[in-house]
Amino acid sequence: MKLIKNIILLCSAAFITNSCQQGLLDTNPYQAMGSGQMWTNESLADMGVNAIYNTFRYDRIGRRIYMYDALANVSQNRDGEALLQGTATTGADLFSGYWKEHYEGVSRANDAITNLPEKAPLSAEKMGRLVAESKFLRAFFYYRLNEVFKGVPIYTTPTSVSEYTLGRETEAKVWEFIISDLTDCINEPNFPDRYVKGNSLYGRATKGAAYALRGKAYMWLKEWAKAEADFKKVGEAGYKLFEGSYSDLFKEANEQCEEMILTVQNIGVVNCGSDTQKALGTRSSYGSGWNTFCPNPDHVDSYANIDGSPFNWDDIIPGYNLMKPNDRVVFFLRDNMTDAEKGKINSPEMSQYLPEGNEARIMKAYENRDPRLKMTIITPYSTYRGVLSGKENTVTLRHPYRTDNLPEQDLQLASSGKYYYLYRKFVYEGLDETPSRDYGPIDQPIIRYADVLLLQAEALNEQGKTAEAIECVNKVRARAGVALLNSNQYTQVAGQDNMRERIRNERRWELNCEGVLLFDEMRWRTWENTFKPTNGTKEIWGGIYKSCAAWKGDYMYAWPIPLKECQMNTNLIQNDGWTN
Structure with a gap:
């Protein structure tokens, strides 16, 4: 049974509102009662935390994350994409929708983190777990915001829309905050390493997921040794590669396997499944x-x-x-x-x-x-x-x-x-x-162990530990059924630079449609390779159906703060290169 999948139905019907007030979504998602009442018994506390998970149903957070691969030149949008075609402005829905959806997640998490300890009549064990889950989810939302906007306001308490007036923190400060939240999760003794298939709590955040996400944050900071250590902890938590074929990994029967660390919990019910x-x-x-x-x-x-x-x-x-x-x-x-x-x-x-x-x-x-x-x-x-x-x-x-x-x-x-x-x-x-x-029932991966292994390989290689990096990559290649690195003349690794490119290609082949490749290209600062007039939407033989714009400059690596948010909060300073 998929607890989160079923709870979402109740949450969506009774407690969640998607109404927005010009910019950020409403910070109080509980129409049936005030936020303060939301936490006054165990059942309502459960629903309050599940309301945070409900944001994974939003397109840009979880449900349609495959669309980001179209910006990474791995997939392509047959209908065209304004950013690739050079027509996107600061008012584009790509930017405003991404900001709005992730900040609603932040808002719901802040509500839980503040009110659970003050008002919820829970055992110490459950209190520790729910607060850790809420902090993990808040860290996840800020992680996704910081990847693209490079510094955002940090709100840590329930805040009304009229009080969203903070200026932006630096990118480094936001990474520090994310790492702090995830460290709290990891240090919580009642936060489980992982849930096994069939567990009624399967689908919730775990300590293994916290290690994986903290390792990803360290990758952005190029703190390779810390990232390596965290990724190793994910394996120690019990996550591992699925032992069947690559194609079987993405079938409903195997969606709760040991490889899946964080997923969008889909079910074949309207508004609760994928639209792939x-x-x-x-x-x-x-x-x-x-x-x-x-x-x-x-x-x-x-x-x-x-x-x-x-x-x-x-x-x-x-x-x-x-x-x-x-x-x-x-x-x-x-x-x-x-x-x-x-x-x-x-x-x-x-x-x-x-x-x-x-x-x-x-x-x-x-x-x-x-x-x-x-x-x-x-x-x-x-x-x-x-x-x-x-x-x-x-x-x-x-x-x-x-x-x-x-x-x-x-x-x-x-x-x-x-x-x-x-x-x-x-x-x-x-x-x-x-x-x-x-509404397809297959869960959408957000973090899985193959992703972690390849990031671990990257962290090792950047420290000069190329031999150890090869071992990580070969685990993924062995499951895929392709020749292992250093097994023949074609797979012989010729040093750190060559290994770096091999790892990047491995991620492109392994993680297609999983919404991570755009953020890889931004982190590697290789995204500009997508922006060439000879790229675009192509038929199989390479004929261009819709052309692509040329790269406009390195300022593209930081998305613009949405125009509407700048108009509502004058303390927000726009990223260089973008004009409101």
């Missing part, structure tokens, strides 16, 4: 999705071969790399095209089309690759177990599309006439997974 089926799924998916977010072809090309050697299109089709992107469409066309279909293809390379064998030729590009590629992404001419008119329908990703009915059974995209890579990860298949387009 709609955003990542296709028209052939159960419920008819929109494939709004698709894998970026540049990211797909980055997946190495299974032996660790780099993938090169010229090894499959000589001369491919020198061709103009849109001319490459010829290699992705289906066998036995009609004359009418051929007439719609605008490529001077049609002489290279094979009426028989065109599909087989392109499929070779995806053979013998890192197995996570096909477990994450639906590649050309691979199959997908969809649903059509209430019945299972195995379809194939072909181009050009004809019909998803018999005899063709083509996979249907939401964009007519276009040809994108599509996600398989977090997209339900067949009738047996029984989702709906709007």
Whole structure:
């Protein structure tokens, strides 16, 4: 049973309001009674803390965090993204929504941290646990705010909207505050290391999660030894890699495995599940999705071969790399095209089309690759177990599309006439997974042990402990079924710099759709690589559908303080480079 999932239903119906007052959401989320009454018995205290967890239902905190990968050039937003296209202003919802949702979480946590000790009739053991949970969640919200805004106001007590007048603390001061809260959690004897599958409290914050988040904060501060020590503590708390396949890790049956440290607790009930089926799924998916977010072809090309050697299109089709992107469409066309279909293809390379064998030729590009590629992404001419008119329908990703009915059974995209890579990860298949387009039951990972292992490897490598870093990465690679580092000529690590890039790529391949890669790119200060006119939304062969803006300068590494918040609180000073 998923306690948090079920409690959320009650909290949402009886106690939570999403009303806002111009900027920050209402600091009093309890419509049925005043905040002071909220903590006067054990049941209400439980609901008050569960109200903090309820913020994970918000899009930018937990429910739709996969969308951040579209800013990291790993995924792409088929509808475009204002920030990448260079049109985002300080009033953009990306910034204001992120600020508003995370500060509502802060507000609810402050309410609990202040009122639980003063008013709640709880045992010492439960009091210690609930306060620790609340401090962990407050630290999490401030962590996420500090990642992008680089210094924010720190509120520690229940505060009305009219009293939100503090100026910004420095980025360093906010990291110090986050670490202090997490240290309190870690030092609380009644805060458990972790919960095992089936425990009625599974889904709540744990000491292992606190170590993981504190280690992440130390990574931003480049305090590598402290980060290393915290990440080791996560393993000692009982977290470890899931022993099955990478694809099985993201199935409902395994969502409470030892690898999951912090997750959004989803359930197949309206407003209490994920919406990946709609955003990542296709028209052939159960419920008819929109494939709004698709894998970026540049990211797909980055997946190495299974032996660790780099993938090169010229090894499959000589001369491919020198061709103009849109001319490459010829290699992705289906066998036995009609004359009418051929007439719609605008490529001077049609002489290279094979009426028989065109599909087989392109499929070779995806053979013998890192197995996570096909477990994450639906590649050309691979199959997908969809649903059509209430019945299972195995379809194939072909181009050009004809019909998803018999005899063709083509996979249907939401964009007519276009040809994108599509996600398989977090997209339900067949009738047996029984989702709906709007509320899938699979939990959304926020922190999992593979993430921690790769961060531990980074912390070790930055201290010059490259051999130990290799051991951490190889644990992840072994589960993936790809050649281990230092096992052959292609995987031989050539020093600290080479290892640094290998770790970064490993994170890009391992953590796609999990909402962490944008923040990696910002922390590494490599995000500018996304902002190139040659990037943007692309079809499989690299042809640009929506172009990207050029990088405007290092000021982009700090998001603007939302315009509305600056107007409400004149003590907020805007980040350099942004104009209100």
